[in-house]
Amino acid sequence: MAINTGVNETGSSSLFLPEVATLIDKREMTDVDSFFTFKLKNRPLGHRYGQFVELSIPGIGEAPFSISSPPTDDHTFEMVIRKVGQVTAAIHSLSPGDVVGIRGPFGTSFPMEDLKGSSLLFVTGGIGLVPARSAILYALNNRGAYKDITILFGCRDPGQRLFTDELAAWSTREDITFMETVDKCEDGTWDGHVGVITTLFPNLKAIDPTDTYAIIVGPPVMYKFVIMSLHDMEISDKRIIVSLERNMKCGVGKCGHCQINNLYVCQDGPVFYYDDIKLLKEAI
Amino acid sequence: MDNVTISKKDFLDFVEKKIQEGDSKVIGVVGKGSSYVFDRLESSSRLCLDYDVTILPPKKYFQPPREVLLRFITKKADSYITENANEPLTIIGIHYYDLAAISLMDRAFSEGNRDENYLKKRENSLLIGMYPTQAFKYRFAGSVVKGVQPYKAADLMLADMGDGNYTVEIVTEKGRAYLSSAVQKPFTYSLEELENAKKRIKDDQKIPVPIEMSPDFLVKNHGHPVWEVFGEKCYSCGSCVLVCPTCYCFDVLDEVDLDLKNGKRIRVWDGCMLENFATCAGGHNFRKTKAARFRHRIFRKGVNLPLKYNYYGCVGCGRCAHACTSSIAGPVKVLTYIQDNQ
Numbered sequence: 001m002a003i004n005t006g007v008n009e010t011g012s013s014s015l016f017l018p019e020v021a022t023l024i025d026k027r028e029m030t031d032v033d034s035f036f037t038f039k040l041k042n043r044p045l046g047h048r049y050g051q052f053v054e055l056s057i058p059g060i061g062e063a064p065f066s067i068s069s070p071p072t073d074d075h076t077f078e079m080v081i082r083k084v085g086q087v088t089a090a091i092h093s094l095s096p097g098d099v100v101g102i103r104g105p106f107g108t109s110f111p112m113e114d115l116k117g118s119s120l121l122f123v124t125g126g127i128g129l130v131p132a133r134s135a136i137l138y139a140l141n142n143r144g145a146y147k148d149i150t151i152l153f154g155c156r157d158p159g160q161r162l163f164t165d166e167l168a169a170w171s172t173r174e175d176i177t178f179m180e181t182v183d184k185c186e187d188g189t190w191d192g193h194v195g196v197i198t199t200l201f202p203n204l205k206a207i208d209p210t211d212t213y214a215i216i217v218g219p220p221v222m223y224k225f226v227i228m229s230l231h232d233m234e235i236s237d238k239r240i241i242v243s244l245e246r247n248m249k250c251g252v253g254k255c256g257h258c259q260i261n262n263l264y265v266c267q268d269g270p271v272f273y274y275d276d277i278k279l280l281k282e283a284i
Numbered sequence: 285m286d287n288v289t290i291s292k293k294d295f296l297d298f299v300e301k302k303i304q305e306g307d308s309k310v311i312g313v314v315g316k317g318s319s320y321v322f323d324r325l326e327s328s329s330r331l332c333l334d335y336d337v338t339i340l341p342p343k344k345y346f347q348p349p350r351e352v353l354l355r356f357i358t359k360k361a362d363s364y365i366t367e368n369a370n371e372p373l374t375i376i377g378i379h380y381y382d383l384a385a386i387s388l389m390d391r392a393f394s395e396g397n398r399d400e401n402y403l404k405k406r407e408n409s410l411l412i413g414m415y416p417t418q419a420f421k422y423r424f425a426g427s428v429v430k431g432v433q434p435y436k437a438a439d440l441m442l443a444d445m446g447d448g449n450y451t452v453e454i455v456t457e458k459g460r461a462y463l464s465s466a467v468q469k470p471f472t473y474s475l476e477e478l479e480n481a482k483k484r485i486k487d488d489q490k491i492p493v494p495i496e497m498s499p500d501f502l503v504k505n506h507g508h509p510v511w512e513v514f515g516e517k518c519y520s521c522g523s524c525v526l527v528c529p530t531c532y533c534f535d536v537l538d539e540v541d542l543d544l545k546n547g548k549r550i551r552v553w554d555g556c557m558l559e560n561f562a563t564c565a566g567g568h569n570f571r572k573t574k575a576a577r578f579r580h581r582i583f584r585k586g587v588n589l590p591l592k593y594n595y596y597g598c599v600g601c602g603r604c605a606h607a608c609t610s611s612i613a614g615p616v617k618v619l620t621y622i623q624d625n626q
């Protein structure tokens with residue numbers, strides 16, 4: 001049997017051939033989430049806000065993860081990875097200097113350029129903060145380009161809070177509104193707001209629905225309720241942007257796992273204008 | 285497109301010669317028990333072109349049930365090398381509906397990102413199609429495969445003229461070159477006789493909704509009870525997607541060799557009817573119910589693929605209806621139920 005083998009620098013010989021990236025830095029964030037900085041060997045990743053990569057460890061497998069940092073010039077990129085299974089456990093056991101395989105970046109991104117001149121309302125739940133952070137940091141670094149910036153973050157309990165240093169810094173900034181909540185806290189370590197994320201909405205100062213874009217990223221159950229609240233605030237579907245999660249095995253529009261009707265979330269998403277998917281029955 | 289005539293005996297001699305030359309691996313339809321399968325031919329005497337349907341479609345030659353994509357040394361991410369095993373193949377006797385399915389797969393694997401693992405295998409293949417000479421009680425291909433779609437995949441097409449001759453339609457130059465060493469006779473039939481030979485076998489079944497309308501029809505019936513009624517009877521066994529010529533979903537996983545040092549990343553057939561096809565980490569299943577999965581499969585064929593690739597995602601082979609122990613999988617039955625229960 002003839003076998004064509006070969007390593008292709010550009011990855012063009014196979015959609016499935018990863019490039020090499022080195023782990024630069026690793027920090028624990030919660031008991032299940034850790035923060036990772038990787039660096040691609042030969043080139044900058046060239047990602048946009050909200051895109052993801054397929055990260056793999058040979059012998060364990062491959063899985064999709066969002067890039068949490070805005071694009072930088074120094075070839076590094078950041079991720080926060082929750083330990084839930086085989087691949088994620090193997091990533092958690094890496095040490096700086098170890099290498100992993102990377103394919104991507106894949107998918108659509110938050111249209112940060114198009115949103116310039118408008119107000120932004122970020123609604124993030126749990127690990128949804130990870131992809132949203134790339135867009136949030138961009139907006140904060142280009143603060144002058146946007147009107148009001150509001151960031152809402154909710155998670156299950158105080159132990160699940162991510163990027164706590166950054167959350168603290170956001171909460172003291174005068175030029176943005178930042179609000180946080182936890183679903184529950186039983187040990188008295190939290191004196192902030194308690195309740196699901198939509199319970200923060202009544203506390204928001206008046207938002208101009210004709211001049212605000214809402215960006216929602218969170219667990220699957222969150223979307224329907226947040227969108228209902230946004231509708232109450234009269235924000236139109238054209239101004240609601242979501243990032244969806246699905247089971248993904250290829251990232252390149254072939255394996256069928258991420259399919260919603262005729263859309264492939266790995267290619268046509270994960271970032272969508274809600275208006276474009278609201279008629280797809282299985283999307284939200 | 286030119287037509288030539290070849291007697292059945294000369295065609296078999298030609299196949300025998302090709303097998304002996306050994307330039308490409310020759311695959312053909314052969315009997316297996318009371319069924320038929322595509323298999324390697326060591327001799328043309330095994331070839332059986334007078335068949336109803338094969339158990340599996342020929343997609344297995346282009347998207348193998350288990351295919352190595354990469355090899356690596358365990359835990360060494362700088363050791364990945366690509367693999368694309370393929371060799372010249374000739375496949376003889378593919379019914380026109382299975383060719384239509386291959387043309388859909390060609391489209392899916394080349395549009396957007398080109399999947400070279402699939403496409404290289406296709407480039408290295410020569411396909412000899414044909415029109416059925418036996419009925420299959422679940423087949424309804426005649427009412428869903430329209431126009432030139434099968435000819436986008438075929439290099440040569442055979443029509444059994446019923447008098448000991450095949451008419452061979454020469455579809456591509458590659459096909460013409462391949463056939464050049466066969467004993468050919470001039471084509472002396474009328475085009476009408478050829479058309480009649482192609483349509484000699486009438487399907488027992490027909491899609492009840494004209495196919496041009498089916499996306500609208502299905503979308504309108506997204507909430508129809510049929511999904512619950514049929515879904516209830518589904519065992520989530522995945523047989524219907526396994527045998528389907530237009531199903532190409534796959535899973536990707538790593539396999540470590542016995543030495544624990546080397547390994548490979550492989551892709552294996554997967555199917556949307558299996559329970560956890562759409563389950564994410566954290567346990568959220570985006571198609572949790574059997575009804576949702578049942579509807580997804582039919583929508584993929586009748587709505588999603590037509591919208592994306594402009595081809596209907598079912599070619600009417602009837603294999604799913606035959607394979608389903610619960611007798612619910614066939615699109616004809618599903619659409620008929622919807623139509624009868626408006």
Ligand SMILES: Cc1cc2nc3c(=O)[nH]c(=O)nc-3n(C[C@H](O)[C@H](O)[C@H](O)COP(=O)(O)OP(=O)(O)OC[C@H]3O[C@@H](n4cnc5c(N)ncnc54)[C@H](O)[C@@H]3O)c2cc1C
Nearest residue numbers: 063064065066080081082084085086087088246565566567
């Ligand atoms: C576009 C996209 C972006 C993503 N971004 C990120 C990201 O930035 N960070 C991140 O951490 N993840 C992210 N994910 C999710 C990530 O891909 C999965 O966590 C990962 O695939 C899990 O792989 P694994 O091999 O570790 O898990 P597997 O070995 O596949 O195990 C996962 C399985 O474990 C079980 N399981 C895991 N957790 C639970 C639980 N809490 N309750 C019950 N069962 C459970 C489930 O059955 C699940 O199927 C993203 C996913 C997508 C599609």
Ligand code: SF4
Nearest residue numbers: 518519521522524608
């Ligand atoms: S073959 Fe029948 S029982 Fe099995 S998954 Fe398909 S529809 Fe369900």
Ligand code: SF4
Nearest residue numbers: 528598599601602604
């Ligand atoms: S859905 Fe059934 S009838 Fe249609 S192509 Fe697939 S197996 Fe054949």
Ligand code: FES
Nearest residue numbers: 251254255256266
């Ligand atoms: S992840 Fe394979 S098609 Fe989207």
